[in-house]
Amino acid sequence: xxxxxxxxxxxxxxxxxxxxxxxxxxxxxxxxxxxxxxxxxxxxxxxxxxxxxxxxxxxxxxxxxxxxxxxxxxxxxxxxxxxxxxxxxxxxxxxxxxxxxxxxxxxxxxxxxxxxxxxxxxxxxxxxxxxxxxxxxxxxxxxxxxxxxxxxxxxxxxxxxxxxxxxxxxxxxxxxxxxxxxxxxxxxxxxxxxxxxxxxxxxxxxxxxxxxxxxxxxxxxxxxxxxxx
Amino acid sequence: xxxxxxxxxxxxxxxxxxxxxxxxxxxxxxxxxxxxxxxxxxxxxxxxxxxxxxxxxxxxxxxxxxxxxxxxxxxxxxxxxxxxxxxxxxxxxxxxxxxxxxxxxxxxxxxxxxxxxxxxxxxxxxxxxxxxxxxxxxxxxxxxxxxxxxxxxxxxxxxxxxxxxxxxxxxxxxxxxxxxxxxxxxxxxxxxxxxxxxxxxxxxxxxxxxxxxxxxxxxxxxxxxxxxx
DNA sequence: CAGTGGTCTAGACCACCCA
DNA sequence: GGGTGGTCTAGACCACTGC
Numbered sequence: 001x002x003x004x005x006x007x008x009x010x011x012x013x014x015x016x017x018x019x020x021x022x023x024x025x026x027x028x029x030x031x032x033x034x035x036x037x038x039x040x041x042x043x044x045x046x047x048x049x050x051x052x053x054x055x056x057x058x059x060x061x062x063x064x065x066x067x068x069x070x071x072x073x074x075x076x077x078x079x080x081x082x083x084x085x086x087x088x089x090x091x092x093x094x095x096x097x098x099x100x101x102x103x104x105x106x107x108x109x110x111x112x113x114x115x116x117x118x119x120x121x122x123x124x125x126x127x128x129x130x131x132x133x134x135x136x137x138x139x140x141x142x143x144x145x146x147x148x149x150x151x152x153x154x155x156x157x158x159x160x161x162x163x164x165x166x167x168x169x170x171x172x173x174x175x176x177x178x179x180x181x182x183x184x185x186x187x188x189x190x191x192x193x194x195x196x197x198x199x200x201x202x203x204x205x206x207x208x209x210x211x212x213x214x215x216x217x218x219x220x221x222x223x224x225x226x227x228x229x
Numbered sequence: 230x231x232x233x234x235x236x237x238x239x240x241x242x243x244x245x246x247x248x249x250x251x252x253x254x255x256x257x258x259x260x261x262x263x264x265x266x267x268x269x270x271x272x273x274x275x276x277x278x279x280x281x282x283x284x285x286x287x288x289x290x291x292x293x294x295x296x297x298x299x300x301x302x303x304x305x306x307x308x309x310x311x312x313x314x315x316x317x318x319x320x321x322x323x324x325x326x327x328x329x330x331x332x333x334x335x336x337x338x339x340x341x342x343x344x345x346x347x348x349x350x351x352x353x354x355x356x357x358x359x360x361x362x363x364x365x366x367x368x369x370x371x372x373x374x375x376x377x378x379x380x381x382x383x384x385x386x387x388x389x390x391x392x393x394x395x396x397x398x399x400x401x402x403x404x405x406x407x408x409x410x411x412x413x414x415x416x417x418x419x420x421x422x423x424x425x426x427x428x429x430x431x432x433x434x435x436x437x438x439x440x441x442x443x444x445x446x447x448x449x450x451x452x453x454x455x456x457x458x
Numbered sequence: 459c460a461g462t463g464g465t466c467t468a469g470a471c472c473a474c475c476c477a
Numbered sequence: 478g479g480g481t482g483g484t485c486t487a488g489a490c491c492a493c494t495g496c
Contacts, residue, residue, distance in 0.1 A: 003484065017398045029462060040486045045463075061463045061493045070310055070394055075404060076303045165299060169246045175304060176455035179408035179428040197426035199408040226405035232465065258481060269467045274482075290474045291481045 004039050009047035011037070016056060016067050027057065027065040075229040079175065080201060080217070082128045082136050082161070091130035095159045098189060099125035102144070102151065109141055112204055113211035120144045122151060124160050127189050134190045139216040146210045161215075170205040170212055177201050177225070180218070192221050199223045233268050238276035240266070245285060245296050256286065256294040304458040308404065309430065309446070311357045311365050311390070320359035324388045327418060328354035331373070331380065338370055341433055342440035349373045351380060353389050356418050363419045368445040375439045390444075399434040399441055406430050406454070409447070421450050428452045 012033075015021050027033075030048065034041040048065060051057045055074055059065045086093045105113070105121050121141045128136040140160050142150045153163055180200045187194040201217040241262075244250050256262070259277065263270040277294060280286045284303060288294045315322045334342070334350050350370045357365040369389050371379045382392055409429045416423040430446040 005484075017400055019398065023394075031462090040488095041463095042465095042487090043485065045465090046484090048463085059463065060495090062461055062495050064462060074305045074307045076305050078303045081299065169248070171246055172457065174455065174457045176453045177406055177428070178451075178453040179426040181426045195424065197408040197410045199406070222407070224405045224407040226403065228401070228403045234465075260481090269469095270482095271468090271484095272466065274484090275465090277482085288482065289476090290483075291476050291479085293481060 004037075005043045005046040005050075008033070008037050008039065008044055009050055012047065012051060013056060021067050023067045023069045025067050027067070029064060075227050077225060077227050080225070082138075082217075083159075086128065086130040086135055089130060091133075094129040094131075095126060096129070097124065097126045097155050099123070100155065105141075105143075109214060112214055113143065114206070114209075124155055125189075126155070126159060128159070133220070135220050137186050137189045137218040139218075140213060141215070142213045143211050146207065146212055160213075164213060168207060168212060170207050172206040172209075173203060174205075175201065175203045182218070186218055190218065190220055196221050199225070233266075234272045234275040234279075237262070237266050237268065237273055238279055241276065241280060242285065250296050252296045252298045254296050256296070258293060304456050306454060306456050309454070311367075311446075312388075315357065315359040315364055318359060320362075323358040323360075324355060325358070326353065326355045326384050328352070329384065334370075334372075338443060341443050342372065343435070343438075353384055354418075355384070355388060357388070362449070364449050366415050366418045366447040368447075369442060370444070371442045372440050375436070375441055389442075393442060397436060397441060399436050401435040401438075402432060403434075404430065404432045411447070415447055419447065419449055425450050428454070 012027070021027060027048075028036070030041050030044045033044045033048075037044065048057065048059065052059050052065075056068060057065050058068050083093045101123050102120050103123055105119065109121065122144055124138075124140045124142070126138045126140070127134050128138065138160070142160070142164075144151055147168060149167070150163075153167075155163065178200050179197055182190065182192055182194055182196040182198050184194050186192075186198070187196065190198075192198075198221065199219040201219070202215065203217070204214045205212045241256070250256060257265070259270050259273045262273045262277075266273065277286065277288065281288050281294075285297060286294050287297050312322045330352050331349050332352055334348065338350065351373055353367075353369045353371070355367045355369070356363050357367065367389070371389065371393075373380055376397060378396070379392075382396075384392065407429050408426055411419065411421055411423055411425045411427050413423050415421075415427070416425065419427075421427075427450065428448040430448070431444065432446070433443045434441045
């Protein structure tokens with residue numbers, strides 16, 4: 001019972017959840033709701049806009065506001081930042097660089113980066129530990145055409161992710177999650193068996209249409225990404 | 230270049246991305262920004278509030294608005310709804326129930342449901358096809374104490390998810406993603422090999438603290454969940 | 459065309475919380 | 478205490494789009 005728009009929002013949400021307004025039903029328009037709740041239309045608008053953002057209702061000009069058929073179509077996930085994840089578990093974070101070389105952009109990576117990628121990329125492989133246990137294996141490629149200074153950076157003490165965050169902004173990113181099988185190299189670094197099912201996160205970032213970096217993050221067996229909504 | 234608050238928002242976002250305002254910097258207050266952009270304070274407020282929602286800035290009363298150290302901490306994912314996913318791929322959706330029985334709630338499930346679960350659950354196993362290819366294997370448990378009518382429902386033609394959506398609302402849900410290995414039964418239903426790495430989504434839903442259902446969704450090999458932000 | 463949501467304004471009061 | 482963001486209002490004009 002604090003702010004007006006929250007009250008309106010909760011009230012309407014409850015009516016939908018309790019079935020007063022069923023999926024597909026048309027809700028009263030903003031003016032009528034404002035009268036009912038004895039508030040300004042802007043207040044109703046704010047409440048309804050947030051409900052629409054959350055996916056509970058669907059709004060169209062002239063057509064009005066309707067309860068969605070399938071409520072809640074999306075959820076927010078926090079993007080994993082490995083150091084914070086490990087420290088949040090009460091473990092000591094440790095990082096190790098295990099490989100570093102400069103190569104011509106492989107074709108599959110060129111396709112991922114969007115075709116505009118040009119020459120060489122810096123390839124880094126590293127392991128993130130929680131206490132003494134390997135937690136995540138990271139395969140990263142950095143576009144040297146966009147970030148030539150990466151060639152001179154020392155990634156032995158500072159992880160590539162933290163270096164990148166401190167060095168370059170990004171305007172666009174794509175992230176995807178999937179399951180994959182541990183190959184021999186990954187199994188060795190993570191201390192698991194070849195063939196184990198691993199959770200894989202891949203992320204590509206751009207700065208004004210120029211590809212910056214692509215990374216494959218392989219999580220230790222049993223990793224779960226969870227959210228409540 | 231359409232609405233005022235979008236212009237303000239984009240302008241401020243660009244200044245942050247270009248480094249005019251660096252992480253940790255204090256931004257001008259809303260009144261000053263309103264003067265600069267020649268608009269009402271409410272317009273600036275709307276723009277800033279959305280930037281805060283997106284995680285680009287951090288706002289505190291009296292302290293003002295600051296650029297976040299680690300920009301973009303979360304992304305939104307659409308919750309997979311299997312029929313829509315398959316039809317979006319231009320394939321024909323088909324569903325098959327492969328198993329159905331009533332059992333005492335197993336301990337692991339009781340733990341997942343929150344301890345308040347009581348007696349029996351309806352266990353369903355089904356496969357979702359895209360054209361003729363198995364796309365997803367679903368293992369579902371429905372709390373019969375909360376939904377006794379599920380025992381009489383015919384899940385041969387209508388999938389449990391669609392039945393549930395049409396029958397009962399929910400107020401709370403937890404979803405988690407991980408990787409797992411295909412067991413013999415799953416491999417048989419999905420037409421893959423035992424031991425293949427599969428993407429697993431698990432979801433539990435509650436209605437006013439009463440557990441409704443828990444489901445394990447195993448996706449065909451190669452499934453990827455992607456988002457851009 | 460006309461109803462609905464989308465946005466904007468100018469002003470106001472308030473809650474919070476740093477100094 | 479006082480500055481900042483958080484919210485609310487009453488009214489207005491506009492854009493979209495179903496009818």
